[in-house]
Amino acid sequence: xxxxxxxxxxxxxxxxxxxxxxxxxxxxxxxxxxxxxxxxxxxxxxxxxxxxxxxxxxxxxxxxxxxxxxxxxxxxxxxxxxxxxxxxxxxxxxxxxxxxxxxxxxxxxxxxxxxxxxxxxxxxxxxxxxxxxxxxxxxxxxxxxxxxxxxxxxxxxxxxxxxxxxxxxxxxxxxxxxxxxxxxxxxxxxxxxxxxxxxxxxxxxxxxxxxxxxxxxxxxxxxxxxxxxxxxxxxxxxxxxxxxx
Amino acid sequence: xxxxxxxxxxxxxxxxxxxxxxxxxxxxxxxxxxxxxxxxxxxxxxxxxxxxxxxxxxxxxxxxxxxxxxxxxxxxxxxxxxxxxxxxxxxxxxxxxxxxxxxxxxxxxxxxxxxxxxxxxxxxxxxxxxxxxxxxxxxxxxxxxxxxxxxxxxxxxxxxxxxxxxxxxxxxxxxxxxxxxxxxxxxxxxxxxxxxxxxxxxxxxxxxxxxxxxxxxxxxxxxxxxxxxxxxxxxxxxxxxxxxxxxxxxxxxxxxxxxxxxxxxxxxxxxxxxxxxxxxxxxxxxxxxxxxxxxxxxxxxxxxxxxxxxxxxxxxxxxxxxxxxxxxxxxxxxxxxxxxxxxxxxxxxxxxxxxxxxxxxxxxxxxxxxxxxxxxxxxxxxxxxxxxxxxxxxxxxxxxxxxxxxxx
Numbered sequence: 001x002x003x004x005x006x007x008x009x010x011x012x013x014x015x016x017x018x019x020x021x022x023x024x025x026x027x028x029x030x031x032x033x034x035x036x037x038x039x040x041x042x043x044x045x046x047x048x049x050x051x052x053x054x055x056x057x058x059x060x061x062x063x064x065x066x067x068x069x070x071x072x073x074x075x076x077x078x079x080x081x082x083x084x085x086x087x088x089x090x091x092x093x094x095x096x097x098x099x100x101x102x103x104x105x106x107x108x109x110x111x112x113x114x115x116x117x118x119x120x121x122x123x124x125x126x127x128x129x130x131x132x133x134x135x136x137x138x139x140x141x142x143x144x145x146x147x148x149x150x151x152x153x154x155x156x157x158x159x160x161x162x163x164x165x166x167x168x169x170x171x172x173x174x175x176x177x178x179x180x181x182x183x184x185x186x187x188x189x190x191x192x193x194x195x196x197x198x199x200x201x202x203x204x205x206x207x208x209x210x211x212x213x214x215x216x217x218x219x220x221x222x223x224x225x226x227x228x229x230x231x232x233x234x235x236x237x238x239x240x241x242x243x244x245x
Numbered sequence: 246x247x248x249x250x251x252x253x254x255x256x257x258x259x260x261x262x263x264x265x266x267x268x269x270x271x272x273x274x275x276x277x278x279x280x281x282x283x284x285x286x287x288x289x290x291x292x293x294x295x296x297x298x299x300x301x302x303x304x305x306x307x308x309x310x311x312x313x314x315x316x317x318x319x320x321x322x323x324x325x326x327x328x329x330x331x332x333x334x335x336x337x338x339x340x341x342x343x344x345x346x347x348x349x350x351x352x353x354x355x356x357x358x359x360x361x362x363x364x365x366x367x368x369x370x371x372x373x374x375x376x377x378x379x380x381x382x383x384x385x386x387x388x389x390x391x392x393x394x395x396x397x398x399x400x401x402x403x404x405x406x407x408x409x410x411x412x413x414x415x416x417x418x419x420x421x422x423x424x425x426x427x428x429x430x431x432x433x434x435x436x437x438x439x440x441x442x443x444x445x446x447x448x449x450x451x452x453x454x455x456x457x458x459x460x461x462x463x464x465x466x467x468x469x470x471x472x473x474x475x476x477x478x479x480x481x482x483x484x485x486x487x488x489x490x491x492x493x494x495x496x497x498x499x500x501x502x503x504x505x506x507x508x509x510x511x512x513x514x515x516x517x518x519x520x521x522x523x524x525x526x527x528x529x530x531x532x533x534x535x536x537x538x539x540x541x542x543x544x545x546x547x548x549x550x551x552x553x554x555x556x557x558x559x560x561x562x563x564x565x566x567x568x569x570x571x572x573x574x575x576x577x578x579x580x581x582x583x584x585x586x587x588x589x590x591x592x593x594x595x596x597x598x599x600x601x602x603x604x605x606x607x608x609x610x611x612x613x614x615x616x617x618x619x620x621x622x623x624x625x626x627x628x629x630x631x632x633x634x635x636x637x638x639x640x641x642x643x644x645x646x647x648x649x650x651x652x653x
Contacts, residue, residue: 047419051317054418077456078420094423097411099350114419 023136023147026166027128030173031065033191033202036227038063043222047115050215054114065127067236072113083112083122084241090119093241100238109158116187116208116218120157131155132162143168170194172203186212198225248558252566262541266534267574270626273527274578275585277622280523282586282612284516288509289613292471292498295505300498301340301371301465303478305330305485308494310462311501316345316417319460320493329488330466335477337469340367341461343451347414347422349394349444351402358398358444360414362451362461371467374432377440381406381430388449391429397441399431406430412444416456424454466495472615474498524625531626532633535567539637546641547649556642563641567634571627578626579619586612 034041038061045056057074068085072078080095090103103110108120128134132149139146149162160181165174172194178187187210191203202222210216234240256263296302307318322341330339343362348355365384369375374393375383384391392410394402404410408428416422432440452458468477474497482495499506539546546559589612599608612618 049419052418054420075420081421092421094413094421097350097413097423097425099411099413099423113421114415 023134023145024129026145026147026171026173027132027134027149027164029171030164030166030176031127031129033173034222034225035062035065036200038229038231039198039225039227040229040231041222041225043220045113045115046217046219046221048215048217048219049213056113061231061235063231063236068122069235069240070122078113081113082241084236084238085122086236091238091241093238095242098242100241105156108156116210116216117220121208128162128164131157134164137163139165141165144174145171170201172201186210193221197222198227200225200227248562248565249569252562252569255562255566256570259538262538263570266531266538267570267577269530269534270527270571270574270630271578271581273530274575274622274626275582277520277523277527277625278578278582278618279585279589279612280520281621282582282614282618283589283610284513284519285615285617286589286611286613288513288516289471290609290611291505291509295502296467296471296498297371297373299372299374300501302468302471302474303466303481303495303497304501305464305466305481305493305495306462308492311496314344314462316415316455316457319343319417319457319462320490321459322461322464325488326464326485326490326493329484329490330464330481333477333481333484335468335470335473335480336466338367338370338467340364340371340465341448342463342465343448343455343457343460344462345414345451345455347412347444349398349402350411350413351404351408354402356398356401356442358394358412358442360412360444360446360451362446362448362455364448371465374445377432378430379432379434381428384429384445384447388447388453390424390426390450391447392426393430393432393445394428395440395443396431396433398444399428404428410444412454414455416454417460418456420456422454422456426450524629527626528629528633531571531630532636535630535634536637539563539634539641543641543644543649546644547646550644551646551650559644560635560638560642563638564631564634567630568627571630575623575626578622582618582622583614586614586618590614 041060041062043058043060045058047054047056054075056072056078058070058072060071061069066087069082070084071080071082080093082093084091084093088105090108091100092103093100103119109118111117112119112122128149132151132155134147134149137146137148145164145166145168147164147166149164151157151159151161158180160179160183162179163177165176166172167174173191175191176189177185178189180186187208189206189208191206193205194201194203196202197204202225204222206220206222208218208220232240307320310318327339330336341364343360345360347358347360349358363374363384365375366386369383378393379396380399381393384393392412394404394410398404402408402410406428410426410428412422412424412426414422426446432443432445446454448461452460466481468474470477478495478497485493485495549559550556589610593609593611595609
C-alpha cells in the first residue's frame, strides 16, 4: 500500500506541475537552446561598432555543454580561423601563422574575434544552470516569466546578476539582461525570428547589444542547425583545429 | 659734419689707445657671435636630429589623433591630398605612415612592439631611417611581406635577418590581424635607443594586415627650411582645409614631440643666461677702456671747454667717437667672426663625451650661421659702447676748464 502510494505520488507530481514549469526548466531551456547531445550549425555573425562593420560566416559543432568547435568560413582572409573548447580550456587557431593559442582564463571575458560576445559566451564555460542560483521575479509583462540569476560564490564571472525573460507560452527566451557588479545594466541579448530549425522551435536570430559602448551590436543568425547528429570522434581535437582551412 | 671729422681724427690721434679699445670690442663681438652661433647650432642640430630621425618637420593627422591615437583615427591619402601638399612651396618631401601596436613572435619568444607601416622610397626622402639599417637591408620599394625590426626586438626575439616573424594585432574591422613576415633588416645598435621596440612594414603590407585599405594615420612632411617650420605648418594647415580636408590638421614637430620641445625650451633658457654673462663681460671691457680713454684726456677737454666748446658738443663728440669705434670694431669683428663661425659650422668641435638630450645624442658642437649671430652682437656692442661712453662724456661735459687744466 505504501509502495503504491509512493508510486502514485511519483506519477502524479509531474502532471500537477505541468501547467506551471519549474524555474529550472526555463533556465535549462535557455542554456540548451542551441545545443543537444550533439549539434551542428551554420551561422552568420554580424558585428557593428561605431568604427567598423563586419560579417562572418561560420560552422559550429557542439557536444553536450562541454565541447564546442567553431570554424570561420568567411571573410576569406579569416577563413580557417577556429576555436576549440573542451571543458574549461579554450584554444584559437590562426592558419595564416599556423599558431594555436590557448586562451588564458583571464581572457575568458575578453571579446571573441572582435564581437560583443565574450569567449565565455561563445563556449558557455559557465552555464546558467550550474553556476547561478535563480528565482522567479515579477516583471512588467504578465505573459512572460522573469527569472533573476545571481552567480554562485565560486563562479568566475563579471556579471552581478542576469535576468532571463521567457515566454510563458513556449518557454523560449525573449531576452537576457546582464547587470554588472554595481547593478547597472550593461548588456542586452534579445532573441527573435522563432522558427523550426533541426526539428526544434528556436529563435534563429540572437542580438547582443552593448549598453556601455553605444553603437556596438552583434547579431548571430542561425542558417541551419541539426541536432543529435553523428560526429566524427576527431571533431574536438587540436589536430582537427589545425586541419580546418 | 665737423664733429664727425673731429671724432675720427681723435681716434687716429691716439692709435694705440683706439686699437686697444677697438680690440676689446672686436673680441667681445667674436665671443658673442660664437655664443649665439653655437647655441643656435646645437639646437639646430637637435631639431635636425629629431625631425630627420622620425617626425619630419610637421605631420598631418586626423584631428585629435595626437591627443588620443587610435587605429580608427585614420584618413585616405588620396592623390588630391598629395597634390595639395605638392603645391605648397615650403614642402620638400612627404611620406605616409600607419601606426599600431602588435605582439611579435619568433619561435617561442614573444614581445610587444610598435608597428609602423612606411612607404620605403618616400620615407628615404624624409627621414634617415634607411641609414640606421645595421644588418640586412632596407625594405624594398614593392611590398614583399618583409619587416625591419629594432635592435631590441631582434635581441629579445633572438631573430637574425631572414627569421620568420609572426605578428598578432587587432585589425580595423575587429578581426584578429595575424600574419607572417620575413625579417629584412635590423635597425640601430645597442647605443641607438630610438628604434628599440619598433617594427616597420611596407605600408601596403601594413594596410592589408590591419585591414586599413587606402587609409593612413599620418603623413610626415619635410620642409626646405627647418627654421620656418611654424609659418609653413600654418600655411599647409590652411591649404588642406581649403582643399576640403576638413577633418585633417597639420601639426609641427613641436606638437608631435612636445616633451622634446619642452626640454629644448628649458635648454634655451640656460643659453640666455650664458649670453647674459658674455654680455656683461663685453660691456665691462668696453666700459673700462672707454672710461680710461676719456679720463686720460681730461686736460684736452678742459682746453676745448676753455676755448668755448659747448658742453653739449663735447658730450656728442665723445659719444660719436666711441660709436664710430664700435662701428669699425663691429665690422672687423663680423669679418673675423665669420671665419670662426664657418669653422664651427663646417667642422665643429667634437665633445669628449656625447651629450644626450631626450634620447637623442649629440657628438659635435656645431654652429649655425644665422642673422642672429651677427645682428645680436652688433646691437649689443654698439649699444653698450654708446651707453658706456655716456658716463665719461657727461663728466667731460660738466668739466670746469680751470680744474681740468690744473689736473694734469
